[in-house]
Amino acid sequence: MTEQVQVIATHNGNFHADDVFAVATLKSLYPSAKLIRTRDLEVMAKADIVLDVGGIYDADKGRFDHHQKGGAGARENGIPFSSFGLVWKKYGLEVCEGNQEIAHSLDKNLVSTIDAIDCGHVEGVATGISLSQTISMFNPTWQEEGDFDTCFEEAVAFAARILTRFIAAASGGVNAKAIVASAIEKAVDPRIIVLDQYTPWKTTVLKLSDEALYMLYPSQTGEWRIQTVPVELGSFEDRKKLPAPWAGLSDKALQEETGLDDAMFCHNGLFIAGCASFESTMKMAQMALDY
Incomplete structure (x- = not known):
């Protein structure tokens, strides 16, 4: 991990699964990084990483927005990238300790689904209560006077645990392949x-x-x-x-x-x-x- 990340910025106010999971991903690599939720362009300009806001996608410069005209690209299967997908595209392999198969499994089974819902690309996404909806429910309702930033931190902690379990499940699946293949051979x-x-x-x-x-x-x-x-x-x-x-x-x-x-x-x-x-x-x- 050669990159030094001290400040991560995303938008304030209402949040969704893509920005929550993107922050959870980055915090798993840079736990001491300061998180700022803002739309102040001057504040964002000083951040090492800016996600889901700012109108720029440039991974080399730590900018991961997808709301600009034309978006920020899509996967081969047509699912567009949201901020989670863009962050995962750069950092996912590192989060998975260099295992490409696990990183790909996460993108297929978690990241791309959240991206699809966030971008309105709902074809092929299961109906019912989704993880994205669950994350959204961490936002204060209109009847509550909850603090959005505190609620965001609670959602990030929840997402971090989910991310950890998805990685564990993917790792188990990858390791099981070798064991079963060996049993078939023997x-x-x-x-x-x-x-x-x-x-x-x-x-x-x-x-x-x-x-x-x-x-x-x-x-x-x-x-x-x-x-x-x-x-x-x-x-x-x-x-x-x-x-x-x-x-x-x-x-x-x-x-x-x-x-x-x-x-x-x-x-x-x-x-x-x-x-x-x-x-x-x-x-x-x-x-x-x-x-």
Whole structure:
């Protein structure tokens, strides 16, 4: 981090998710930087970074507004940049400690959505209560005499936590890919993939393996699970369901049906079942293959 940032400026008064998240991003890198909320051009001119106000986009000079005529550009998918997107474009990789895949995931799943809403580019944005609306609710209502700057600071603290969790989730997804890919490569039977610990697996398995039918992994409480591989993400249709006679059985009933003395349950939907031991769960997988 070679850049010295002592003063960050944005507009005062009513705030939105784009300026709140942009400030949260910068404060994660420059926690001691002073924040000034103003529309005074002379004050802004002395700031190291100015965002969402000022009518200038020049990343090299620390200017990140998008309200000027013609805006400040758009992504390849057509979603325009707001102040959050412009700040993320320059600083996102650094916030994600140099991991481009995580930075890209954040832009795809968080930054671009907030940019789209702020810029009125709502095509493809989910309806309902959004994160942008939640941030806006930190503003004082017309019935309140709250201080906008104090409310802004509260919103930034909230956004900082959200940003941290999005990064953690993206990091988990990226790291899981390598673990699942390795498990696929090491599988004795390509139809049965064993994970030494549970990690999100569906995206990677569907991308890398056309043969995988069942995933085996330990639960958080130590028992083992067998889960079917869906035909595609979000689908309730599986490549091969578990045996129909197991549906809805548990404990003694399932143990009698399978002959496994530590069998625990099988979901009625035949997509997941479990035993206390890995050995029995692997036997379940073999039975399912043969059914």
